[in-house]
Amino acid sequence: MAKKNTKSPDEMSFLDHLEELRWHLIRSVLAIVIIASVALLMSDFLFDTILFGPKSMDFPTYRFLCKMGNFVGIESDFCADELPFIIQSREMSGQFSAYIWTSIWVGFIVGFPYLLYEMWKFISPGLHPNERKHSRGFIFTASLLFFTGALFGYYLVAPLSINFLGTFTVSSQVSNNIDLASFISTVRTSVVACGLIFELPIIVYFLTKVGLVTPEILKKYRKISLVVVLIIAAVVTPPDVVSQILVALPILVLYQISIYISRRVLKNEAKREAKLAAKRAKKS
Template structure:
């Protein structure tokens, strides 16, 4: 005679293993998508790096140039940049795989939020990267060149150090532009209210300047370039939460949970 507890334990273990197998398959599919895009772009890796380096090259003094201090840097740095671009391009596929994995555990009203959430998050992240590339980079490099001129110092940088800097900036501004999404989600989940978000505004402003001081170069203008958009986007998130987040009725929640 079989033990019910033993059978239940075996069923739970099988379910856990099946989830792990599905997670592995989703990760593999996402990885394949990135690799396929990377293979399609790898021929143009030097051109992609030149495009990434353009904001710096345009603001270097006459005859200024980038240098390579690592023997393999001239090969691997463009490959890293190309992989980054491939990941950004394939990000919708990666997000879809994440969505497909977690969707079975979501309520119907939560599933309806996923598509606009993914599209808006991806779009805002790209906007943050574009803002960094077209506005922040030229401004910072122009300011740095201005500081170097009186010192008589030659402004050059290693391509690997430059890559680390731009990746940090892309990530910082990409995440910064996600602030409205985070604010709306916090209100939607009931963690915070619009009134509470307004009350903590002074702390957010101070936090924005602290974050910008850590991430950006140590000059006031560069810090303002990150802190001001962060504050503006926080305010935009409050407006969006007030306009688009409606408190669901208990009856609607219970009917959707039953489904």
């Protein structure tokens, strides 16, 4: 067990900080391993229900889009009985590797709030009491944004990507036999990437607090940011236009929200500075 460090952050040496960081990382890894072990025991539910859910036409997203198509009188491909491809494993260790690595990624996703907690416990001693006070709710807010993004990726980006890429053909002579690793990668990338992208407001909040970002900067580089957003969407999503647009739209919304957050942070900082100045004036 790690010895509890009673030194203040100012008194700790570089090696003391490394020791603290080491134990935070060890506890984070242990949390991932424990959750991954539970996931290994629930492999049938994890693969058949969760991971392969977007392959079934009974998936909620397909049913909703099918009903919407029928409502407006459009014949929809989302009303098909099944997707015209099969999933296969072409390597000797393919299924075993998928079994292990998928469980580890589940450990990361489910354990994300605890990972944030460990990160916060390492960072917070170096903050001023007032900064810690204004950062209350960080873990809850960051976790909520991450899981919102993960659900967005799972229920929207992943199924639409799978439906588009799994049904796309260049010729009737070519059949789609999707490799297991490729299918899992599509679902995993959609979920994790969207979860992390939805953390943009939190990132902007802290960058504003340290003075690296202002609302004026965000507004000035809005057009450049649009190009960057499209590039990021192209990198983190499967290679189809639909997925890239679906990811780009919420990023643009989050960017606008981030401008508002940055403005609020600066206003709160100005009010705090005004109060401190008033107190100094009274004392003098």
